[in-house]
Amino acid sequence: MASRLILSVLMAGVLALPGCARPAAAPTPAGAVQENPWGRNYFPNVVLQDQDGRELRFYDDVIAGKVVSINFVYTNCTDICPLDTAQLLRVQGILGDRVGRDVHMYSISLNPERDTPEQLRRFMRTYNVGPGWTFLTGNAEDVQLLQRRLGLRAVDENNLRQHDTSFIVGNEATGQWIKRSAFESPQLLADLLGRQLLNFSPDAAPGRQSYSAAGEVTDRSRGYYLYRTRCQSCHTYGEGDRLGPDLADITKSRPHAWLSRWIREPDRMLAEGDPTATALMARYRNLAMPNLGLRESEVQEVIDYLRRRDEEAAR
Ligand code: HEC
Numbered sequence: 591m592a593s594r595l596i597l598s599v600l601m602a603g604v605l606a607l608p609g610c611a612r613p614a615a616a617p618t619p620a621g622a623v624q625e626n627p628w629g630r631n632y633f634p635n636v637v638l639q640d641q642d643g644r645e646l647r648f649y650d651d652v653i654a655g656k657v658v659s660i661n662f663v664y665t666n667c668t669d670i671c672p673l674d675t676a677q678l679l680r681v682q683g684i685l686g687d688r689v690g691r692d693v694h695m696y697s698i699s700l701n702p703e704r705d706t707p708e709q710l711r712r713f714m715r716t717y718n719v720g721p722g723w724t725f726l727t728g729n730a731e732d733v734q735l736l737q738r739r740l741g742l743r744a745v746d747e748n749n750l751r752q753h754d755t756s757f758i759v760g761n762e763a764t765g766q767w768i769k770r771s772a773f774e775s776p777q778l779l780a781d782l783l784g785r786q787l788l789n790f791s792p793d794a795a796p797g798r799q800s801y802s803a804a805g806e807v808t809d810r811s812r813g814y815y816l817y818r819t820r821c822q823s824c825h826t827y828g829e830g831d832r833l834g835p836d837l838a839d840i841t842k843s844r845p846h847a848w849l850s851r852w853i854r855e856p857d858r859m860l861a862e863g864d865p866t867a868t869a870l871m872a873r874y875r876n877l878a879m880p881n882l883g884l885r886e887s888e889v890q891e892v893i894d895y896l897r898r899r900d901e902e903a904a905r
Contacts, residue, residue, distance in 0.1 A: 626765035630654075633739055633762075636732035638698070641710040641725045648736060652726070653762045657787045658694045659779070661757045661772075662737060663725075664701035664750055665713040668857045672880040673772055674755050675717055676823035676833055680776035682720055685784050690722020693783045698736065699727040701747045716877050717833065741769055761787040773819040812888075813895030820882050821892065827899055834874055841897040853889045857881040 635649040646652055653660075659681070661674050675697070682689050689695055699705035705713075710725040719725075730746060737744040742754040757774075759782055760767035766787055770779060824833040840849065844866075852859055852867065856879040859867045871878055884892070 626763070628760075628765045628767060629762070634732065634735055636728060636735065638726040638728035638732070639707055641707050641714060643707040646724075646726065648732075652694075652696060652724075653760070655763050656694050657692060657759075657761045657783060658696060659757050659759045659783055660696045660698065660740060661755070662700050662733075662742065662753060663697045664699055664753075665705050665709055666701070667750070667880075668878055669751060669881050670772070670883060671753070671755055672877070673820065673823060673882065674757070675719075677772060677774070677776055677779070678723070678757070679717060679719065679833070680823055681780045681783065682723055684776060684780035687722075688784060689720070692788055693722075695723035697723070697725050698733060699725070700733060700737075700745060700750055700753055702727045702730050702733055703747060716875050741767070759783055759787060775818070776823065809895075811891070811895060813891035813893075813898075816884070816888055816892050817895050820884070824879070827896075828903070831874075833877060834879060835870070837896060838903065839900050841893060841900045846893070849893060850886075850889050852879075853882075853892060854884060854886065855881055 630649055633649045633653060635647045638646050638648060638652070640646055652658070659678065661678065663671055663675060678695060678697070682695060685693055699710065705727045707727065710727060714723075714725060734744040734746060737754070740758045742756065742758070743752075745753045755772040756769045757772065757779065758767060758769055759779070764787075768782065768787075770782070821837075825835070825837045826832045828836065828838040830836055844852075848866065856867065858881075860871060860878060
């Protein structure tokens with residue numbers, strides 16, 4: 591049985607799965623059927639439960655013959671992991687009703703004891719998760735095995751904070767499996783799922799209309815980079831609320847000290863009962879802004895970026 595997932599290099603910049611071999615691009619002799627080594631024999635057919643308590647087998651029901659995105663979450667995570675869910679929400683928004691039809695999204699709980707189907711449903715309501723995206727829980731050992739088979743470092747309920755926040759996207763039928771970072775642009779992820787993986791064949795890729803055409807980067811500052819990769823999935827500027835409040839004029843409406851501390855350690859401010867933070871959290875469906883682990887200098891760069899926008903908007 592194959593012991594490692596081989597990454598097929600679809601495009602430049604694909605992150606290598608740990609310890610994975612890059613495939614030799616061996617030409618297939620005409621007429622030969624190339625066997626997909628990442629099929630039933632590789633992926634365990636363990637039984638999982640979805641948010642409605644239905645039983646799904648990992649190979650047969652979750653991935654067989656499908657284009658999928660898979661990530662691992664736990665619903666009480668307060669550090670960086672809410673960012674994954676927020677990013678995937680945007681991917682779901684871009685792909686629209688193709689999710690559940692052409693593309694299937696799955697989030698698997700790393701803390702199955704705590705994350706009962708009911709808890710998963712509550713989490714989905716907090717984020718307003720739409721149809722076609724299934725949350726799964728199961729036996730702790732099975733979930734660890736799945737992490738390893740998907741090329742991720744396995745964690746259990748004792749070291750959840752070290753969990754790998756990457757997404758695995760793949761097409762089971764063609765054996766293409768790719769690991770992407772949680773900080774990736776949602777447009778690129780949507781493009782990968784909705785176009786490249788779906789139609790994968792060497793001549794299908796170029797020239798087609800691409801989801802990634804949207805959202806070009808013009809500002810090259812570090813502050814914008816951080817905003818785009820760490821904040822934008824939950825926040826908008828001047829377009830109305832997303833998961834969190836719209837940030838237009840925030841550098842004018844909040845004192846600088848409050849803003850920097852909030853962006854750096856919202857979890858501690860909430861724990862200390864900061865009145866502004868507590869009131870905001872109640873207003874945003876009790877979805878807590880995550881502690882993104884930013885350094886002080888990075889926080890200042892994000893604030894500088896937001897201040898530039900506020901100043902430009904005021905002109
Ligand atoms: C997973 C979603 C998420 C991410 C990622 C996120 N936030 Fe938030 N943010 C929220 C939510 C939700 C609130 C509302 C307060 C609460 O519920 O904790 C909030 C509140 C805020 C506020 C207070 C707004 C006000 O009206 O006073 C600021 C400022 C803010 N976020 C900035 C940021 C910045 C900057 C980043 C990126 C470095 C970021 N947030 C990343 C969800 C998020």
